[in-house]
Amino acid sequence: MLHILKKLTPALALAALVASQGPAGAQAPGVSDTEIKIGQTMAYSGPASSYGVIGKAEAAYFDMVNDNGGINGRKINLISLDDGYSPPKTVELTRQLVEQDGVAFIFQSLGTPPSTAVQKYLNQKGVPQLFIASGAGKWNNPEEFPWSTGWQPTYPTESAVFGKHILQTNPDAKVAVLYQNDDLGRDYRKGLVDAFGDRFEDIVVGEATFEASDPTVDSQIVSLQASGADTLVLAGLPRPVAQAIRKAYDIGWKPTLYLPSGSSSVSSVLTPAGLDKSVGAVTVGFLKDPTDAQWADDEEYKAYAEWMDKYYPDGDKAEFLNAFGYAAAATLVKVLEMAGDDLSRENIMKQVESLDDVAVPMLLPGVTVSVSPENHSPIRKMRTMRFNGEKWEIFGDLIEG
Template sequence: MRMILKIVFAASLLAAPMLPLAASETKDTGDGEIRIGNIMPYSGPLTEFAPIGKTESAYFDMINDRGGINGRKVRFISRDDGSNPRKALEQTRQLIEDDHVLLISGSFGTPGNLAVRPYLNENRIPQLFVASGDQEWNKPAEFPWTMGWQPPFRAEGRIYANYVQAFHPDHKLAVLWQNDQFGRDLLIGLQEGLGDWTRMIVADSTFDISDKSIDRQIDVLKASGAGVLLFAGSPNLAALAIRRLAEIDWHPVVILNNVAAPAVRALRPAEVQNAVGVISTSFLKNATDPAWKDDEGIKQFSTFMDRYYPGGGKADSNVLFGYAAAQTLSQVLEQCGDDFSRENIMRQAASLKDFQSSVTLPGITISTGPNDFLPIKQMRLVQFDGNIWQLIGDVIDSAFLGPTNH
């Protein structure tokens, strides 16, 4: 039934009229303002990611106070899709046809961005720095106007496979994953990385993003005898998983996907001990880690937060995500010089060379090319010590993490 609904929904999107915009609307309006469109889940089940859009908006407020970009002010228009792909398409069309934005940037989520991609590519409108780690955003030959930003979920899965092989080769592995493209991608990456070692996976179970409890799934996975548990989902459900592990006295090695890592902040003080030792990945600095207290980039970030987003959380990784993504877009727009045509914006987005945001970890750079629409390719493994996430190991380049056979 789920597959039938997906097919019907996809067909309805394809049936929607997507008439090309007038030629005059595909160029810079020349009115001295750079209009950027953005879609975020300000309502619905994924509101915990809304700070990404709020931070990006605040960042361009700061840019405007400093004179704008190449003499032009930036107008960042962010709309709510409630994590609904159909609404994402409606809101995107309004941004283009009513608000006359020049490009779409930083919109959140896989389903919504997939829904709007045909419309934006048909009309030659940049869909930049998608806030999703799906492989679909790195297909420049098929979708030359769509580009991702963060490391792919599948690459993250391969990183966890390498970790398990290196440190827990004798353990059985269980996987609890979100039943959508996001969770599936991470599981596929894990299987690719394990290669012939896929037999380590003795059980897996799924959950829906709207679920209020995952106790049943956790209980089933415990019965498998697994000594390692990989969770692939959102932070709120990851917190439920950690609590359930303690309730049933199951203490596997826990791996949380990068998106779920903020779950440890949602735990009550008495529960934090349950998360000690949890493994994850990161490509951003931790603003509350004493190791970065004298870091110039974090100092600038802290000053920005105090003035432009005082209601945001400096410890929120989604805020750092939005800050770094906005910095990346600013770099692209600066490279445009006086040519703010959509064609040149896309050309500059595909011409980033070792750009480094002030809040990405050392050694993690942002590079693109005409055939490379994957800006960030490196990550670091991290481990929670009860207070902060400690970096472990070296920078891992996902470009060199292919399937392994043993």
């Protein structure tokens, strides 16, 4: 390049030199020599408010990172705004984060309907929509939405695992499905269709839907009990899942329960439902359960517990969602470390797509994070778990979706 520059005018030479240095000279908005400003919408109120601890955990994780010098000398500034799980509010606040607050990218915003509402906007503007806190399959569509990625295993993958487990353990099962009337619920139903195939209409004897804002799901549970089902697959937010568990038990219906991983927290779902009413429930896991004594001497768990004590003392160590936020934040830190001093949006996305079997603290042994330009579903491995009345117990082999 230098021998070419000698033949150019000074102005052209400078332009050529800048071009030769690539995007490193043009950092993303919100990036300075001392700061990386990132944005997030989270349900601190509304029907999904139990998930709000994720945002609090991530903020606390970044506090720890900042106290340790930040990322290459830059502190992470997370602006986390309450959208109440309302898509119109998500649109308003995401535009504010991008156009007024000038964030570099959006990180771990919560929920399928809210994140769907801003996906086209963010992709059209070339703003990374990273590690969305939702298992919807739609986030893995890099051809149409190259700036969006999920983080956790997808809902269709989870429910397909449930379907396979049902066929293996109870081939003559009569299954009822209660699912949220949105992408989350429909994704769960799709996974069962994939698993049951041509037998779906014979196996599934009852289906009912509900809205995330419905005050109860009691009538749906009564209706599904009348179907004669001996197995109940639930797909929804923590509050309606807890209500469904409690109502089924209270009316004397005791089907085998299958719960989404995102609505399987002991403290925010099973305890409100009644621990005794949740015995035998099945879910899938990809994170170390903080309530499981087998991790008591695990180095990653001990680091997690120390972090909670110092940076998040008001939080609950036993809350699965705090471990979720901890691990998701650690994934982002890895990406930013890989990006080095080139914090352009293009390079940040390039580093996300370079993640290859990356170990992240608090993921189960054998579970790693991988993203490629062709696959934006970072976590594809999980284990089946059963609730024993106190905690979730892992059983079965590691499953890759």
